[in-house]
Amino acid sequence: MTQTTAIAGDFLSLLAQHETRLFAQHPIGSMPNQTQATTVFAFHFAEGVLMAGDRRATAGNLIVTDKIEKILEIDATSLLAIAGVPATAFEMARVLQTSFEYYRRSQLQPLSLAARVRALARLLRDNLPMTMQGVGIVVPLFAGVDFSEKSPAPHIYFYDPLGAQFQAVGHAASGSGSASIRSIFAFHERHGTPRPSEMNRLEATRFALRLLMTASELDSATGGVDPSSNQFATLKILTSSGIQTVSDSDQAAALATDPNANAG
Amino acid sequence: MTDEPYRWLEAIANRRDYVREQLKGGSPAFAVSMPAGILLLGxxxxxxxxxxxxxxxxxxxxxxxxxxxxxxxTAIDAAHIEAFTRAAQDVSLRRLVGFGLSAQVKQNFEQLFTAPVLGEFVFAELGDTPAHDHLVRLRFDGSFVTQSGGVCIVAPETEAESAAQEWLRREIESRTSLEAIADLLLQTWWCLKEGMSFPPTTPAESERQSGWKANLAGKTIEAALLRRQSSSVSRYETLVLNSEGLGIH
Known part of the structure; x- marks a missing residue:
């Protein structure tokens, strides 16, 4: 039989036993032209949390693709939004997906939200050598449901590149377009009617799409939303009962029925 | 003593008897491939x-x-390492049992100064159709048999297991619902536990049904379905089953 893992249910220690290295630990000679992914955000609305991302990846002044998925389902009640270098971010997502499922299956219980949040912080710390070189930097957002609460509800967390984790009260944003998005959030949280936390699903969907449209006008690395060319965002809704994806047709319908369409 | 061939054979035979003795009284478990998926029950x-x-x-x-x-x-570790380093589609019972578990269980059985595995197992792999399902029966000595779809029983007595499997294979053909198949598996479980022979002296269905229901005191029915049609990546669903009926947990 194989040896037991160093930490029961810990997939990373199992990988270490098999000498599988996740991230490069040594300095590299020259910096490649890195692919970057922006912009992502998440906010609380009346039904839960909406997490959104544009679909553009860039490398310097080049658009690599307008079809990237930046909002990733980690398990049935966890979402990860990636901003930064996709190569590292996708690997982190895969590690988290496998780690959470490995723990649930091997320990016969799901991982707590606190442990899921820390698992991502641990990966960011493990990526520190690459982050310090300016290569492979990832600044993600995480949303998960806390089932230890009396009424399980989704929560939003954001991170710094070194792995510090913070819980967001109303919203969080990351990536090159996040500055303009945070400004709009700050305005709407104070003066909006309704405020983002009071929006229903249709209003939240419409609000998220308009945020991305605005960010794309100010930031060339943020892909826009343009129904006429069938270009939409990735929108996922997290509630205590699971994850739902807002389809392209639902996004188109939300914009088509926008009473303020002419107001921009 | 084990450097003499005869002594080694004798020691292995003793070991086989010891393991069989230890497994006597074990509660049978089942795996059944059906259109909805693979039902596992114990x-x-x-x-x-x-x-x-x-x-x-x-x-x-x-x-x-x-x-x-x-x-x-061991199986979970191997499956997750395989899925992570390659892909989830690359996890297969043929490799998991045939190249991994079987050799380790055999080694444990034949190395006389290590503890043998006191267990018998069935492994299930869900395919796109019942014909692509795989069931693998792994024994305590490391030997294993693979079958595509069908029915597989794990029972402590080899002869009773074969007879029950043959009978169950015929009986199950007339049943389609999950509830009816689970009920039939529990009837078979009761017959095996009571040491009954299978045709022609199998008791009537009503007697078998009241038999398993009466024997549940202090025991828990465990059932799960590897569901064929599901939007979830993980196809495993725990079923709640008691003498009152079947529900999905």
Whole structure:
């Protein structure tokens, strides 16, 4: 039989036993032209949390693709939004997906939200050598449901590149377009009617799409939303009962029925 | 003593008798391939018998709880390493059991100064259709048999297991619903536990039904379905089953 893992249910220690290295630990000679992914955000609305991302990846002044998925389902009640270098971010997502499922299956219980949040912080710390070189930097957002609460509800967390984790009260944003998005959030949280936390699903969907449209006008690395060319965002809704994806047709319908369409 | 061939053969035979003696009284477990997926079922008294291994894989077994746990953990470790380093579609029972578990269980059995695995197992792999399902029966000595779809029983007595499997294979053809098949498995479980012979002296269905229901005191029915049609990556669903009926947990 194989040896037991160093930490029961810990997939990373199992990988270490098999000498599988996740991230490069040594300095590299020259910096490649890195692919970057922006912009992502998440906010609380009346039904839960909406997490959104544009679909553009860039490398310097080049658009690599307008079809990237930046909002990733980690398990049935966890979402990860990636901003930064996709190569590292996708690997982190895969590690988290496998780690959470490995723990649930091997320990016969799901991982707590606190442990899921820390698992991502641990990966960011493990990526520190690459982050310090300016290569492979990832600044993600995480949303998960806390089932230890009396009424399980989704929560939003954001991170710094070194792995510090913070819980967001109303919203969080990351990536090159996040500055303009945070400004709009700050305005709407104070003066909006309704405020983002009071929006229903249709209003939240419409609000998220308009945020991305605005960010794309100010930031060339943020892909826009343009129904006429069938270009939409990735929108996922997290509630205590699971994850739902807002389809392209639902996004188109939300914009088509926008009473303020002419107001921009 | 083991450097003499005769002594070694004698020691192995003794060891086989010892393991069989230890497994006597174990509670049978079942795996059935059907259109809805693969149903795994066991009746436990304090320890679990049915487990999820990976997205499309599950196992059931009987024996010492520590050995069932050891096999389960080994299978889960191997499946997740395989899925992570390659892809989830590359996790297969053929490789998991044939190239991994079987050799380790055999080694444990034949190395006379190590503890043998006191357990018998069935592993299930969900395919796109019942014809592509795989069931693998792994024995305590490391030998295993693979079959495509159908029915697989894990029972402590080899002869009774074969007879029950043959009977169950015929009986199950007329049943389609999950509830009806689970009921039939529990009837078979009761017959095996009571040491009954299978045709022609099998008791009537009503007697078998009241038999399993009357014998549930202090025991828990464990059932799970590897569901064929599902939007979830993980196809394993725990079923809640008691003498009142079947529900999905």
């Amino acid at each position: 009746v436990g008294s304090g320890s679990s018998k049915v487990f999820e291994l990976h997205d499309r894989h599950a196992m059931a077994g009987l024996g010492h709880p520590a050995d069932i746990e050891r096999i389960r953990q």
